[in-house]
Amino acid sequence: MDPNFLWVLSGSVLLGTSSGAIGAFAVLRKRSLLGDVLAHAALPGVCLAFMLTGAKELFPLLVGAALTGYLGVKCIDAITRWSRIKEDTALGIVLTVFFGIGVMLLTAIQHSGAGNQAGLDTFLFGQAASLVGRDVVVIAVAATMLLLAVALFFKEFKLLCFDRGFGEGLGFPMRQIDNLLMALIVMAVILGLQAVGVVLMAAMLITPAVAARYWTERLDVMVLLSALFGGLSGMAGAVVSALGPRLPTGPLIVLAATGIFLISLVAAPRRGLVAKTLRYLGTRRKVARENLLRDVYEQHELSFDGTGVASDALQGIELDRVIGESSSPGRRSRLRVAQALAKEGLLRLELTGETWICSLTPRGLQAAWDVVRRHRLWELYLTHKADLKADHVDRDADDIEHFLTPDLVARLERLLEEHHQGPRIWPSVHPLDELRR
């Protein structure tokens, strides 16, 4: 295998891993686009360092980049603190003005014909494909330091991201911790600049972290995943770009990260789009079934003059009374629900002459009773505890009846028994005669 390729590969993986890990904190700290600003603000530093030293030595250039990057961050703080300009605008101002100055200096250097300035502009688009052994050693040292710092200060950064005030209360020096995190972000950015360049550096910090957020609710897992995604993107970018002559490594790394993000967006187990849609459909189906069961129960109840429903004396009800007349909205979907319930043996459907007659089976009655009980419990709770009028509570109960957990139902029952609310299922607190929907 081409040794050159191995350098590029290991450099990209190291950069991806370290910026992924630190990016998780940058995103949670709501400093996502700071990386973008830092990357742009580093350019004048690179140029100034070159003008001062006259050499293209990597280390002084990185120091220059770090200094102007840090100055840029301070400028954002100053602008938002001392004027009425909001943070997003301040970010934009610092980004474009610093970068403008950088481009100005860069072109001035190029036009002055100062020796070996060639290669300075690789900072703009990254030069991952031209990483050599010496660069990779620098990167490896820096990346190890970054990862070590993240591991050492994990608890402190966690406090900073989630509850800064609590950290202050515990006596942690939160300002210094914030500055440390900032310094680490600066370091990750100026390192990453060499691989992906100014414009795409933001993606190295943000995209793996946002993707990782989809898979977990735990910070430690998120940081590990984010580092892993970053490293994978670095690897994929390096490998793919080695396949063809005109495939730039930096943008490919970013595209790989975007791919991981898209997969996470769609397929992540709890927060992904597929899981969310399935959950939504499931809930909708449950609500539609329970509503229909309750409607049938209440129609039965009307024939029992409000004293409860007995399973052996159920009279059939015209289906139209439950699902609506032939032209009413929603009839079609309610009909489908009724058919599904009939198939499962909860509802009995019989054709008598021209009309369909329905009634609850014993199992259906049990299920319906469950829903109605939750509905009525909540109505009673609202009328007794929240002092709402009986004719105001139906809608609220409609919303919540599907989501009362058995635990809550038990607590409600205990509460209401203290108020001597009679039989296990109570008559409705309001008249049932009109069709609700």
Place this chain on the structure above:
Amino acid sequence: MDSYDLAIIVTGALVAGSCGFIGSFLILRGMALLGDAISHSVLLGIVLAFLITGDTSIVPMFVGALIFGLLTAVMVQALNRGGVEGDAATGVTFTAFFALGVVLLTAFAGRVHLDLDHVLYGEIAYVPWDLLYLGDVAIGPKALWTMGIVFLIDLLVVGAFSKEFKICSFDPGMAASLGINVALFHYLMTALVSLTTVAAFESVGAILAVAMLIVPGATAYLLTDSLGRMLGLSVAVGSLSAAGGYLLATWLDSSISGAMAATAGALFLLAFLFSPTHGVISRALARRRVGHRGESMLQ
């Protein structure tokens, strides 16, 4: 100063004017970074337009840029609703589009007469030589005409809906309660931003376009409290940056668009320090005056 200098300064002033004008609304709406994102995403639109039509004419480029400008705004909003925090959503979207644009641009470099450096930094220095012909008669630099027309469109659209844009900028909630379609105006503004950026792109590059979207508007925001005056001032500040930047660039022999952005930054710094109403120094002086008066009243 000859006609060459004049053509560059006027083009720069038109870019700065139209960007500053539209950018003022972005600043008021807290969408400054959306402008930044759009100006990067349109690259993909431009490259795709080239690849599909194989043509360097301006119309497909505009259409491609417009589509991806709007797509950026839509994507950011969708991700936002899906639980990704605003800045992160912006960052993910525009870097993805930009990276794809760069990959396509490099992979098909032979077929696309588009230089990446050129797109990013523009080359306003070539503007005077790229003439527009009406029949056989040269009627001036192409970029000058494009920018002029775009500026006119911006003025007309904003002028026609000035009340709606104003209310949407300051109080979207109130706008909605008045029956104004806030989303429609959001996307209309996004479309204007895309249009203006892509027109500016060609002549001055992405960087200057974003700089002019944000910096002159922010400067004007520190100088006045009236929207009308802010719009006028941002156009003026933008034009001043263009002229000053050109002089600076000739003096330093450097990139013109970079120098224009730097000049805009310097003007912002001046306003930040010395604005009569919102400047840091004038406010400090005012506080001291109030302090003195308080002391003399106590004595």
